[in-house]
Structures are given as structure tokens and as C-alpha cells.
Amino acid sequence: MSEMRRVTAICNGTVVDHIPAGKALQVMQMLRVDIGRSNPISLVMNVPSGKAGRKDVLKIEDRELTQEELDRLALIAPNASVAIIRNYSVAEKRQIELGSELVNIARCSFWNCITQNSREPLPHKLRVISADPLDLRCSYCGRSQSIEELAESIL
């Protein structure tokens, strides 16, 4: 595949493929792979893709992302495909699952929601009303969420 010529195969870790073009940096932010860790990370953006025209790909070495971490991607890359790599081979393929509620993934974007007080300890919860088109509402205040705004409110 064309992106494989740009970035070498990894020995162990996680490959997140078919990320919507231009979203890889947000994906890194959502997976919290860009802070406080020293794993090598390869990132390619806007490479040709048969499925979507263009896509981004993220390769994270020496770290296997958990299902819980991957499900965070449902907000911006619900159709991304994930492979866990062990000894240069695909050991597991994982699907991103939206579920019925997103817990502690993003903060409600409504300015007057009770959860805007950062000292309140209960988890941030967004209820999935519809998966396609994606319609999320805060489980506390009930407000519909703009997906673009939520991407800015990732926890």
C-alpha cells in the first residue's frame, strides 16, 4: 500500500488506519498519545486511499491501545480500522464501537451546563441519540453537541 512506502512497518504496537484525511492530529490528542510518553509515533496525512480518496494513518510503537481508548475515536473517526501488531504481524483487528454513552471522553460544550465547573467530580457523559448522523446529547443538561466543538473539549 502506498502509505507503507512512506513509513516503515512497526515491530510491535498499534496501527490506526483509514482516519479521515486531516484528522490524525485530533486522533492523537483523543488517544492522548502525544503527551507524556516516549513511544515512537509515525504519522502520515492525506495519503491516497481507495475507500475515501484521502486518509491519514497513525502508527504507535510499543503500545497496544485498549478498546476503551479506541472507542474515544468514535467521535471523529468512527470508520477507522485498528490493528494490533506483534512481531511485524497483525495479531488482532479491532473495531471502534460507539456504544450508547460516551463516558469521560469529552466535556459538554454548553456554557451553562453543570459540568462546566471543573471541580464537580462526576464523570462527563454524552448519550448517543443517533449513530448516523451522529447525534450526541449531554446526559445531564440534555443539550445537543456540535461534533466540531466536542473535538475541542476532549478530556
Add this chain to the structure above:
Amino acid sequence: MAALGFVGGQGMSDLITMDDLTNDEILEILDAAERLLPVANGDVYAPLLQGKVLGNLFFENSTRTRMSFESAMKRLGGEVVNLSSVGSSVAKGETLYDTMQMVDGYSDIAVIRHPRQGAAQYSADAIGIPVLNAGDGAGNHPTQTMLDLFTIRQAHGSLEGLNVVLVGDLRYGRTTHSLSHALVRFGAKLTLVSPESLRMPTEIVGDLQSHGSDVVESENLAGAIADADVIYMTRIQKERFPDEDEYAKVAGIYKMTADDLAVAKAGMIVMHPLPRVDEIDPSVDSTQHARYFQQAFNGVPTRMALLCRSLGVEVPEEVGE
């Protein structure tokens, strides 16, 4: 005991939005409220909630809601402990979560009004005792909706298929948000009258239309009076505006007088959650249409029924016997 929805063991339920109640449950609660009218009037003493303590938590101003909950609890033989944000630890920066832990220990049921939207659901998640939402920001006010439905049924004998006109601040007005959701479930035709800047939020209008309801949006109150069964006036709420200039543009935009009602149906009722400012002229008070003071009183029997339901206490068919 004869059939009622609220039997022991089924209780301990929260009321955060009207979605927490089925249509049958709404009607059962209204029936129970009707049986409790003589208790609400003070004609009959029925200590159904003796030994129970209500935590009345008002983080925002209230006259009717707070007093009617207190009256409801006391007339049923229960006790009330009050908290307001002024003079409590809330003013010192205590989180809602921590405050609610105290309430959980001091009372059997909590009523909460809070300026932040979602505060009632948050409280219900934070503690084990039942929580009744008495208004959360511009969100929901389901106990107001229940007393509104009680008042409408009292006047029209049924909730089915009425032509209801909601007027004023439909953007920030939580009473109209909760009421409109409930009314469409009973097949109401809604006319939403507001200035452009205070229209009902589009997600709520979408929800109402998804019930198959006939929803019309308009800026013209006069044109909606003749066909109405209910006209529900609301105050333009200065305190909800982020910007004072925006408030000034729409303050005083709707003013109903007795003369305006000459074209109304004989049985049409004018309601208002109160307080009013100038949207209903006092000349309307003496017309056959005025129902807002009766509506305010109806908060007592309705909230009695809601307290009983949430505490799992059955309201007998013959109260006080």
C-alpha cells in the same frame, strides 16, 4: 387498595424531565392530585408523609415552587429542611456533589432548583434519595408542567387534542420547554409565539415535530387568540440574557389586555407560571379566562402527588378517611 400507580416498592423515583413519566403515569398523578385537593385546601388532614423529611434546595430565587413544595410536604405531615445558596457553604465554593452528599444524609427526598442546566440530573446521579427537578437553568421544570397539565385538565376535562398557544420567552423559558414536550404527547396543536431572538430552540421544535405534532411558529399573538383553548404567557426573563442590550430589544413585546380577549372562545384559559411583569394586564384578572392564580395554587396538590409517588407512598381513593 384500589388501583393506583404508586405502590410501595415502586417508589424512590426521580423526576428530572417529563420523559421520566409515561402518559398513563401523568394521568395517575393528576388523579391523585385531584384526590388531594381537600388536603391542599386545608380542609382535611392526611399525614401520608409523616416522619419524612424534604430537603428543599433553592440555589436560585423562587416564590411559588419553594412555598408550594413546603406547603405540600407540611400538609401531608412531613417536615422540611431548607437550603439556599446565600449563607450556606455553596457561597464558599462547595461543589454541588458535596452539597448533595449532606442532603442525602439529612432528608428522604430532595427538591432542587439550580441556575446551571443539568444540575438536577447531576444531583440524582450523586445521591441515593429521590430528586425532583424544580428548574435547572433554561432546562426543565417538570413539576411546573405537572401543575400546568392539572390546571388545563381541570378547565377542559381532558388533555387530548387541545390548541395551545405558548407566548414569550420560548428560548430560555424552561416551563415552556417541559410543557410543550408533554402536550404533544397528548396530541396538542402548538402555536409558538415569540420574537425571532427568543424562538424555541430548534432541537426542541424538532423533538416536538418528531411526535407528529402540528407546530406553528409565529411572532403574532393577536392572530392566535381566537382559536386557542389555552394561552400560556411567559415573562421575558432578564436574568437569562447573556447581554443586556439583547434583553432591551424584546422587553415588553407582548402585553395582553382584557380587550384583546374579546375574540376568545368562552372556555379559553390564560395561564402564566408567574411572576408576571407587564405581559398580562391586571384587567385580564377579572375575566373568565384568567387562570394563573388558580394555577399557582394547583402547585400544592400536584406536588403532594409527586412527593408521594417519589417516596413510594400510595394516595388512597378516599383521602382522609
